[in-house]
Amino acid sequence: MRYLPLTDTDRQAMLAKIGAATVDDLFVDVPEVARLDGPIHDLPMHASEMSVERHMKALAAKNLVAGDVPFFLGAGAYRHHVPASVDTIIQRGEFLTAYTPYQPEIAQGTLQVLFEFQTQVARLYGCAVANASLYDGSTACWEAVAMATRVTKRSRAVLSGALHPHYAQVVKTMAHFTGDTIADAQPAITAEPDLEGLMARIDEDTACVVVQYPDILGRISDLTPVAEAAHAKGALLVVVNTEPVALGAIRSPGEMGADIVVGEGQSLGVGLNFGGPYLGLFAVRDPKHVRQMPGRLCGETTDAEGKRGFVLTLSTREQHIRREKATSNICTNSGLCALAFTAHMTLLGEKGLRRLAAENHRLACLAADRLAKVPGVEVLNTAFFNEFTLMLGGKPAREIVRDMADRGVLGGVSLGRLYPGVEALEHALLVAVTETTTEEDIERLAQELEASIKETV
Amino acid sequence: MNAPNQSGWKPAMIVSEDGMHNGPATTTGNRALMLEEPLLFEIGRLDVTGVDLPDIDTSAPTRLGGLARSEAIGLVGLTEPEAVRHYTRLSRQNYGIDLGFFPLGSCTMKHNPRLNEKMARLPGFADIHPLAPQSTVQGALEVVHQLGHWLCTLTGMPAVAMSPKAGAHGELCGILAIRAAHEARGDAREVVLVPESAHGTNPATAAFANYRVEDIPATPEGRVDVAALKARLGPDVAAVMITNPNTCGLFEKDFREIADAVHAVGGYVYCDGANFNAIVGKVRPGDLGVDAMHINLHKTFSTPHGGGGPGSGPVVLSEALAPYAPLPFVRKDTDGAFYLVEEENREERGPTFGRMTAFHGQMGMFTRALTYMLSHGADGLKQVAEDAVLNANYILRSMEDILHAPFAASGPCMHEALFGDKDFTEGLTTLDVAKGLIDEGYHPMTVYFPLVVHGAMLVEPTETESKAAIDQFITAFRAVVERALAGDEALKAAPYYAPRRRLDETGAARKPKLAYEG
Numbered sequence A: 001m002r003y004l005p006l007t008d009t010d011r012q013a014m015l016a017k018i019g020a021a022t023v024d025d026l027f028v029d030v031p032e033v034a035r036l037d038g039p040i041h042d043l044p045m046h047a048s049e050m051s052v053e054r055h056m057k058a059l060a061a062k063n064l065v066a067g068d069v070p071f072f073l074g075a076g077a078y079r080h081h082v083p084a085s086v087d088t089i090i091q092r093g094e095f096l097t098a099y100t101p102y103q104p105e106i107a108q109g110t111l112q113v114l115f116e117f118q119t120q121v122a123r124l125y126g127c128a129v130a131n132a133s134l135y136d137g138s139t140a141c142w143e144a145v146a147m148a149t150r151v152t153k154r155s156r157a158v159l160s161g162a163l164h165p166h167y168a169q170v171v172k173t174m175a176h177f178t179g180d181t182i183a184d185a186q187p188a189i190t191a192e193p194d195l196e197g198l199m200a201r202i203d204e205d206t207a208c209v210v211v212q213y214p215d216i217l218g219r220i221s222d223l224t225p226v227a228e229a230a231h232a233k234g235a236l237l238v239v240v241n242t243e244p245v246a247l248g249a250i251r252s253p254g255e256m257g258a259d260i261v262v263g264e265g266q267s268l269g270v271g272l273n274f275g276g277p278y279l280g281l282f283a284v285r286d287p288k289h290v291r292q293m294p295g296r297l298c299g300e301t302t303d304a305e306g307k308r309g310f311v312l313t314l315s316t317r318e319q320h321i322r323r324e325k326a327t328s329n330i331c332t333n334s335g336l337c338a339l340a341f342t343a344h345m346t347l348l349g350e351k352g353l354r355r356l357a358a359e360n361h362r363l364a365c366l367a368a369d370r371l372a373k374v375p376g377v378e379v380l381n382t383a384f385f386n387e388f389t390l391m392l393g394g395k396p397a398r399e400i401v402r403d404m405a406d407r408g409v410l411g412g413v414s415l416g417r418l419y420p421g422v423e424a425l426e427h428a429l430l431v432a433v434t435e436t437t438t439e440e441d442i443e444r445l446a447q448e449l450e451a452s453i454k455e456t457v
Numbered sequence B: 001m002n003a004p005n006q007s008g009w010k011p012a013m014i015v016s017e018d019g020m021h022n023g024p025a026t027t028t029g030n031r032a033l034m035l036e037e038p039l040l041f042e043i044g045r046l047d048v049t050g051v052d053l054p055d056i057d058t059s060a061p062t063r064l065g066g067l068a069r070s071e072a073i074g075l076v077g078l079t080e081p082e083a084v085r086h087y088t089r090l091s092r093q094n095y096g097i098d099l100g101f102f103p104l105g106s107c108t109m110k111h112n113p114r115l116n117e118k119m120a121r122l123p124g125f126a127d128i129h130p131l132a133p134q135s136t137v138q139g140a141l142e143v144v145h146q147l148g149h150w151l152c153t154l155t156g157m158p159a160v161a162m163s164p165k166a167g168a169h170g171e172l173c174g175i176l177a178i179r180a181a182h183e184a185r186g187d188a189r190e191v192v193l194v195p196e197s198a199h200g201t202n203p204a205t206a207a208f209a210n211y212r213v214e215d216i217p218a219t220p221e222g223r224v225d226v227a228a229l230k231a232r233l234g235p236d237v238a239a240v241m242i243t244n245p246n247t248c249g250l251f252e253k254d255f256r257e258i259a260d261a262v263h264a265v266g267g268y269v270y271c272d273g274a275n276f277n278a279i280v281g282k283v284r285p286g287d288l289g290v291d292a293m294h295i296n297l298h299k300t301f302s303t304p305h306g307g308g309g310p311g312s313g314p315v316v317l318s319e320a321l322a323p324y325a326p327l328p329f330v331r332k333d334t335d336g337a338f339y340l341v342e343e344e345n346r347e348e349r350g351p352t353f354g355r356m357t358a359f360h361g362q363m364g365m366f367t368r369a370l371t372y373m374l375s376h377g378a379d380g381l382k383q384v385a386e387d388a389v390l391n392a393n394y395i396l397r398s399m400e401d402i403l404h405a406p407f408a409a410s411g412p413c414m415h416e417a418l419f420g421d422k423d424f425t426e427g428l429t430t431l432d433v434a435k436g437l438i439d440e441g442y443h444p445m446t447v448y449f450p451l452v453v454h455g456a457m458l459v460e461p462t463e464t465e466s467k468a469a470i471d472q473f474i475t476a477f478r479a480v481v482e483r484a485l486a487g488d489e490a491l492k493a494a495p496y497y498a499p500r501r502r503l504d505e506t507g508a509a510r511k512p513k514l515a516y517e518g
Helices: A010-016 A024-028 A048-058 A084-090 A108-125 A137-152 A165-178 A196-200 A225-234 A244-249 A287-292 A319-325 A336-371 A395-404 A439-455 B080-091 B114-120 B136-154 B167-184 B201-208 B226-230 B255-263 B274-279 B363-399 B431-440 B467-484 B489-493 B505-510
Strands: A156-160 A179-183 A208-214 A236-243 A260-264 A280-284 A299-302 A308-312 A387-393 A428-432 B158-161 B191-195 B211-217 B237-244 B270-271 B292-294 B315-317 B329-332 B337-340 B417-419 B457-459
Touching: A010 A024, A010 B467, A024 A428, A024 B363, A048 B114, A048 B136, A048 B226, A048 B363, A084 A336, A084 B080, A108 A244, A108 A280, A108 A308, A108 A336, A108 B080, A137 A156, A137 A165, A137 A208, A137 A236, A137 A280, A137 A336, A137 A387, A156 A165, A165 A179, A165 B167, A179 A208, A196 A225, A208 A225, A208 B431, A225 A236, A236 A387, A244 A336, A260 B337, A280 A287, A280 B329, A299 B505, A308 B080, A308 B505, A319 B201, A336 A387, A336 A428, A336 B080, A395 A428, A439 B363, B136 B158, B136 B329, B136 B337, B136 B363, B167 B201, B167 B237, B167 B270, B167 B315, B201 B237, B211 B226, B226 B255, B237 B255, B255 B270, B270 B274, B274 B292, B274 B489, B274 B505, B363 B417, B363 B467, B431 B457, B431 B467, B431 B489, B467 B489
Parallel strands: A156 A179, A156 A208, A208 A236, A236 A260, B191 B211, B191 B237, B237 B270, B270 B292
Antiparallel strands: A260 A280, A299 A308, A387 A428, B158 B315, B292 B315, B329 B337, B417 B457
16 A cells, blocks of 8 residues: 555554554454444545556546637636646645744745735735635625625625626525624626615624625626625625626725725636635735735744844634634635736736736637627626626527537626526526636637527527 | 664754853844744835736726725735745745654644645646536536545545535534435434544534534543443434544444444444555555545545645545535536536535535645545555554554553554653643754644643654654654653743744734734
8 A cells, every 4th residue: 555654564563562462452442343343334445646646547538638729718717828837836845734833934935925926916816914714705705794794793794696696695594693683686697797786785883895806797897886785885885706707807895985896816826626616715905904814924023133034923813723713614725726816917917917817808808709790699798807697689698508518618607697587687698707718719619609509499 | 772863964053152052142033044034014015016017007097986995905926036035034934744744633744745746736627616617627526526436435435526615624524414414304403413522623513513512431442432432322322423443543343332222322433544554455445434534635635734724624425425516526427527516506416505605616626635545546645554554653662661642452543543641740740841852853742632641742753654664753753752751841931943942822812912012
């Protein structure tokens, strides 16, 4: 067994030192009835590296790889090109096989990376302070709502109808148990989001209003009025971003008055990975809210010789110190994904990020124009970044997506899958375009979409 | 006494008059291979990028709704050679399992097999979208299904929720399922009982789910005080949360009795499975009356800790709790095709309590964990538990003559050995011993946890260490402990040889500096 260094001779020598006859003597505290008499049934025995690899490759081969076909899926997970050096950096054993930096003298690598990561996220979001990451965008969204209830001492959250429905589900699931009230809504199928309607739902009991930017339909709009409306009622504005690349092109949420900005960081460095692990980003605009934040925070300090160094700090908010009074039960963050994000962001720099964003937007505009020419198809959005909604003239988007997949094109996410049972959304298709999309891919999508629409009743 | 290593070779140490520095100061602050590295923001430039992308065509029309970003973001860049060097230099200021022995109790720092990494990177797993049509991701759904089958089989439980993103998220999943099950019966219970030796996440999780947390004391033998627990049980108790093996490194031998008593008053039993690595393949928690238990794939099943995540925390559930499991989950239809149960077809599942995360869980960790399970197999996993327990007991018995081991007299430990600071010279602490071990080239054990032992030192060797490596650690550990017993004041300023001396954590918290300014 290739991962087990002890030999039988070692084991005998160690048992002798312990004073036990057999290793089972070390399991005496396990009640007899619960002890298994041999290897567990129903599972295979150990296997060579080669044979395990064969098994896993056979499973992998059953999946249609995004990079092998024209690919247009988004809705909270985006396919971007990750520079080759990012993966070699995160596979450095000193990063990969380290633990949470509880012994800072020998964890300065992880800690300095986290400090740089926090700074990058704060600047991208237009905020003062970001934490060292959470699990993913959806859990970060819930943590933002929970934090807003702590800050305002109110228990009602107003969700925009155009918040990712899975994020809304997570928030509603958690709120059910904490006793908070969640006012949610369905997205209105309009060219621009209904911010007036959203603002009208904010009242004196509202802890926060939660808005996605760009929203689930790919729309973008100035959130300054929402921030003002929220603040006028003593509520916080929480802005959710699922595509960080967008912020290389459009104004930051913090600049528009968001109090808490959260999001998914998967676009940079992490990859699609069938939905996880991903990277929750969490930042606050006003430093006075830092002590109400969830999750790990890395801070600068000095060592006994006066050298600059970094430590995890403000841990009196956390479960291992505060137990039932902690701001969150979160323990680890998404450290290695944060490293991938920050390495990718460092390689891009501001110059690269802006170019990357511009290229995404350029190709998305090309795609929108081309797809609008498909008979029966309309582009819903007035404004968008790299994702927009197509209305398919009464044709069912779910069937069209499946049909296009059979033709070798992954053509988008049907809103019917995200909003089951909502008739108005069954004919809408969400299309995402990134720098990995080619003009040939766009042409192929247009042709297959046209063919599929014709054939679908 | 064991030699530092088998050959007896020992590095020569040149020590200067002050006993600390082995040479004159350098101009750069570097010491040969120990290289200082500035912050990214001190070396990067706003006009530099390490990625080749087309120039922006400023004349091209945009559809950004008048929201184009005009102000500078402040994100500096590095070219590829600079970036690779920056992160490589930083990596060398980190301790990892690849570098040496990492006996961090309760965290299970075992070797992370590289085949796992290779398999997780197969494009068929890494480059697929969570919302891709299900007919195009049958292999991915099968991985989730197969891993779930292994977890159910190894734990003897009928169902598993795969979506929780980490151990603490898994705890939350289990406690929410318990709350939902009580609610479904209209049974408004208010209290969750948690032993005082529990991980901090346990009470934090129960409090999050709006339960009142009450502590249960430990016995002098380091186990749950069954009499005290039974005395507290009643119709207001929703659940107990018990770690088994517990945080003192001991098996809760009365677990079945506790479970029966909890069930008798209509409560549920949550088992914190953080230490499942001690019993995997030897004991099935399902045989002990568990209703819900999370499994840290990054502990028992060797997925990397990554400097603090990502983890993965699937939760196995009893028949009573299974209907309340969160969406989504994977099922197999009669034709052998795999499909997801999501909001759309949720009625297939019954009264699920909802959704915990946007997508399907930590797929990248599932592929790694399944690879590890297939590699070890049923026989290998049993050996994993046996070697982990053997190594821990070997350390316990090799240290107990000089280091206070509060529970050693009552019998063997499981996968970790617990010590206390009782006999240290006054003024010297567990922290000093930990820092002294850093100078000896080791990552310290877990310190000051569990809280039930004064100055706790929790040593978890895991099964992936050789006897020679463990012997060498014992030699070093004994040497440092003897310094603490003898009152060696120099220990109070350790570490001397790490990239940094002791860091001012109080100052960091008093005036938090959480981002680079400038």
